[in-house]
Amino acid sequence: MPEGHTLYRLAREQSELFAGRPVHVTSPQGRFAAGAALLDGRVVEGVTSYGKHLFADFGGDVLHVHLGLYGTYTTGVGDPPAPRGALRMRWVADGPKGEGVWTDLRGATACDVLTQPEVDAILDRLGPDPLRTRRGGPLSYAKVGRSRTAVGALLMDQAVLAGVGNVYRAEILFRHRISPFRPGRDVGAQEWQALWDDLVVLLRAGVRMGRIVTTQPADRSRRSGAVRREDAHYVYRRTGLPCRICGTEVRTEEMVGRNLYWCPVCQAV
Incomplete structure (x- = not known):
């Protein structure tokens, strides 16, 4: 989608x-x-x-x-x-x-x-859209911070925040080393604000480039020139491949009807 x-x-x-x-x-x-x-x-x-x-x-x-x-x-x-x-x-x-x-x-x-x-x-x-407001962190956290639902599911809930789909879900959680299975109420307000601010940056970059690139240059196999498709993401669609940070195999399972990707070490519960 x-x-x-x-x-x-x-x-x-x-x-x-x-x-x-x-x-x-x-x-x-x-x-x-x-x-x-x-x-x-x-x-x-x-x-x-x-x-x-x-x-x-x-x-x-x-x-x-x-x-x-x-x-x-x-x-x-x-x-x-x-x-x-x-x-x-x-x-x-x-x-x-x-x-x-x-x-x-x-x-x-x-x-x-x-x-x-x-x-x-x-x-x-709909919840706040990171492309429409930079101040949506507290608004979305009002729902996240009192929910027992896994944060990986909350990120896909358009009533919590609007515009995030399966790629951004997997990548933003990895970038902030948050387990997708952690209940929303166990995500701190400062953690969520940092995640929100990062989403604003990533989505705006996606608008500029016309594609989703979430990796830092130091974490890519080729660190200069155009970002190749295989270097664009940390965990999304990388099932069984080594984590770019710790080398553990990336895992996947279904959550809210879509395949979820995460590193069980970098994103330990």
Whole structure:
């Protein structure tokens, strides 16, 4: 599932390409036909993200998209290709330089037109987004610090904090040497604040780079030049490989429906 930095980049890209312009909206698949008819020909005022949600403002009506596990946007310049397969929604507009631009949405969990009060109801259910505020540490800790739930599960709970997914969960816990199985109430307020501050840095770096890199240069096999994929993470998808710090085999097991990765020595309970 795309994490918060990906949605932030998508919102920025869509705003740059479509904001201030009338957009031809269609649903070749038909599942979004009513919503497409409502939005077709209207001007996009802007696109924003919050956590894993996208909101496109069409002047009173808001298009809400949640990509889920399988949703993808494909964007291009010029004439769009002939629609194929389960194409949920297509936007076509004249781009900022006069060229045609288009974007296609497939496989999203949610794609619907909402009123502003309905948007506010979604936002009210979400915890603070590290890409939207640096001051969300205490707000999220108010829930973490009194919970018996494992911190590895709390990090995936969008009501606790918004935008963190499986990669950031595994990596942020390793970077702070916190066991994913530790109850939230056993994580100190200062520990959580340090973790939150680090998430702000990592997510912003993810926005800049368009990928998640969490390792320090000294912990990579190649310490200069572009970061190779195999050097980008400490524990995520490294099951059975030696921990970059202590050499212990990285382990995995399922937690809240997703594979969890951790080092049993560096992150001892």
